[in-house]
Amino acid sequence: MTVLGIETSCDETAAAVVDDEGTVRSSVVSSQVDLHAAYGGVVPELASRAHLDLLSVVVPTALEQAGLPPGPPAPVDAVAATVGPGLIGALLVGVSEAKAMALAWDRPFVAVNHLEGHLFAALLDHPELRWPLTVLLVSGGHTLLVSMQAPGRYQLLGQTIDDAAGEAFDKVARFLGLGYPGGPAVERAAAAGDPTAFAFPRAMLGEGLDLSFSGLKTAVVNAVRRHPDASNQDVAASFQQAVVDVLVAKTMRAATSSQAAGVCLAGGVAANGPLRRALTDAAEAAGLPAYLPSRAMCTDNAAMVAAAGRWQLQHLGPSPLDVPADPNLRLPLMA
Ligand code: KG4
Ligand code: ZN
Helix, strand or coil: CCCEECCCCCCEEEEEEEEECCCCCEEEECCCCCHHHCCCCCCCCHHHHHHHHHHHHHHHHHHHHCCCCCCCCCCCCCCEEEEECCHHHHHHHHHHHHHHHHHHHCEEEEEEEEEHHHHHHHHHHHHCCCCCEEEEECCCCCCEEEEEECCCCCEEEEEEECCHHHHHHHHHHHHHHHCCCCCHHHHHHHHHCCCCCCCCCCCCCCCCCEEEHHHHHHHHHHHHHHCCCCCCHHHHHHHHHHHHHHHHHHHHHHHCCCCEEEEEEECHHCHHHHHHHHHHHHHHHHHCCCCCCCHHHCCCCCCHHHHHHCCCCCHHHEECCCCCCHHHCCCCCCC
């Protein structure tokens, strides 16, 4: 079953094709970074308009790169799109386009949860993995520790009680004047800094599986005000180290408490080099495999949407054409 996936939940316009075997045949991502950079963050209305323009290029390119004709007749067996969570206007563009194509091609439409898409990204690169998995899902809007028993079977082990990890990266980057998007900018600055220069707090490190990042963000602001001469590199490196220490410690504790057969990363922050290295080392020390999706599969893309859509269609069937876009959609959890 060949599935076209469409992703427009935030500031990446993406389309991808996954084939009968679940192999990614094409994955096209058009980033709107340049468009939003001048504003220091995503401007929702601009994002929606850009999705509208870019989809008409990105979708045919994804089909072409997969070696498929543009249609009609239908070049794929189904069309999947992210229906939430995300920016409502941005979501609506992709959802409407996907429904229109499904209707015109007389093929099923599949409504995909963006968070579930991120979880499927890890599976794409690692078909050999064993269950259950502890997945740390760290993106711009979410920080979740999930026990994945199998595709479609998720238990929430912990989550942030305030800011998402990616949000903390973005806010600190903005405060330090490092630019947008914040995560890669902080990682670049941190590479030349001393991670021990500032002893930033590791909130809730010793307790439970929930996380908190808003105090860390405030600590960074206070430290820079107290030490105006401090180098951005040292602040960035110390901040990043504090985030990584907490994320890795919580993930390993979650893995132990849920008797995981492996640990896994997902979401944009999972592209962070020091986080990937630290989790790999911690998992190795615990005798557990660490499954890291490639960096391109961590940040928003449509291959993960097509993969989740393909599984969903096979196991749960198609979605009705009147399913709405939902900016606050949650990860579906096991009862
Ligand atoms: O999953 P994603 O692409 O979009 C959402 O679903 O939110 O995640 C975006 C987030 C942003 O906060 C961005 O700053 C962060 O992921 N990010 C990173 C890195 N690359 C992206 N954070 C730390 N290090 C990175 N290399
Ligand atoms: Zn995402």
